[in-house]
Amino acid sequence: MKLLEQSGSLKGSLSAEEQLSLISGCSSIQEAVEGAMHIQECVPENLELKKKIFAQLDRAVDDTVVLSSSTSCLLPSQLFSGLVHVKQCIVAHPVNPPYYVPLVELVPHPETSPATVDRTHTLMRTIGQSPVRVLKEVDGFALNRLQYAVISEAWRLVEEGIVSPADLDLVMSDGLGMRYAFIGPLETMHLNAEGMLSYCDRYREGMKRVLKTFGPVPEFSGATVEKVNQAMCVKVPGDPQHLAARRKWRDECLMSLARLKSQMQSQ
Numbered sequence: 727m728k729l730l731e732q733s734g735s736l737k738g739s740l741s742a743e744e745q746l747s748l749i750s751g752c753s754s755i756q757e758a759v760e761g762a763m764h765i766q767e768c769v770p771e772n773l774e775l776k777k778k779i780f781a782q783l784d785r786a787v788d789d790t791v792v793l794s795s796s797t798s799c800l801l802p803s804q805l806f807s808g809l810v811h812v813k814q815c816i817v818a819h820p821v822n823p824p825y826y827v828p829l830v831e832l833v834p835h836p837e838t839s840p841a842t843v844d845r846t847h848t849l850m851r852t853i854g855q856s857p858v859r860v861l862k863e864v865d866g867f868a869l870n871r872l873q874y875a876v877i878s879e880a881w882r883l884v885e886e887g888i889v890s891p892a893d894l895d896l897v898m899s900d901g902l903g904m905r906y907a908f909i910g911p912l913e914t915m916h917l918n919a920e921g922m923l924s925y926c927d928r929y930r931e932g933m934k935r936v937l938k939t940f941g942p943v944p945e946f947s948g949a950t951v952e953k954v955n956q957a958m959c960v961k962v963p964g965d966p967q968h969l970a971a972r973r974k975w976r977d978e979c980l981m982s983l984a985r986l987k988s989q990m991q992s993q
């Protein structure tokens with residue numbers, strides 16, 4: 727996943743200090759490090775590969791370069807422990823597609839310096855991203871813990887024949903997602919009653935009762951994955967051409983949403 731290419735236009739828009747270089751398709755570490763003050767690693771989600779890349783970077787950089795990883799779930803303590811420049815290391819986890827979904831989770835190693843977090847936060851804002859500070863490492867960080875909680879219950883509802891895959895997705899896209907595109911789950915609670923305290927008074931017992939019915943972690947395999955895949959392929963055939971066309975449509979929707987959000991936030 728390409729976050730940003732190191733390009734003339736990018737160089738022009740950022741201070742000399744914050745040239746961002748990308749580790750994924752680079753032919754050598756030296757190519758990535760040259761002139762960069764912030765390096766974002768984007769190789770596949772493979773712990774040993776990422777550790778190898780960071781060990782090479784650790785030998786090539788001085789104490790001014792921020793080294794960040796795009797990892798979806800690998801913990802900073804797994805990735806960066808033992809590096810000489812660990813204070814300069816941080817996870818900066820983007821969301822797909824990062825050029826239209828601005829969130830970036832900043833997850834520090836226990837030894838990451840506050841200055842590294844602040845510099846990364848500033849850089850991400852400078853390039854138009856929306857960084858959040860995950861204050862201590864946890865498996866899945868914040869976004870994928872929320873995302874996987876939703877996926878887990880979505881899978882169970884389909885597996886138990888409560889709702890079809892197509893209708894399950896509509897519950898999100900024409901229901902929850904409409905609100906969550908503008909306000910998060912906590913603010914939704916706050917607005918859905920006469921404030922958060924009122925919401926919890928009204929719905930606390932109901933929420934706890936429903937949550938106690940949640941089952942074990944799904945296997946994401948077998949008959950259910952066949953059922954869900956078949957439903958997905960009816961909507962979007964699984965060949966590269968149809969998937970690419972649907973992603974193009976998704977991106978056009980996300981661009982329009984980003985424009986709308988920008989208009990709404992400026993009001």
Ligand SMILES: NC(=O)C1=CN([C@@H]2O[C@H](COP(=O)(O)OP(=O)(O)OC[C@H]3O[C@@H](n4cnc5c(N)ncnc54)[C@H](O)[C@@H]3O)[C@@H](O)[C@H]2O)C=CC1
Nearest residue numbers: 727728750751752768769770771796797798819820821822
């Ligand atoms: N795809 C997604 O939705 C998201 C991915 N991420 C994370 O971003 C990272 C990259 O994911 P993707 O872009 O999906 O992976 P990908 O497999 O699509 O791309 C990885 C890139 O690394 C290059 N590469 C492969 N092996 C390499 C090696 N040995 N040395 C140097 N470069 C190599 C590939 O040429 C490719 O450009 C992963 O850690 C992933 O978890 C984070 C958020 C979203």
Ligand SMILES: O=C(O)[C@@H](O)C(=O)[C@H](O)[C@@H](O)CO
Nearest residue numbers: 797798820821822823869870
């Ligand atoms: O979903 C996303 O865009 C990112 O948060 C990711 O980390 C990956 O896609 C991940 O969810 C794959 O499990």
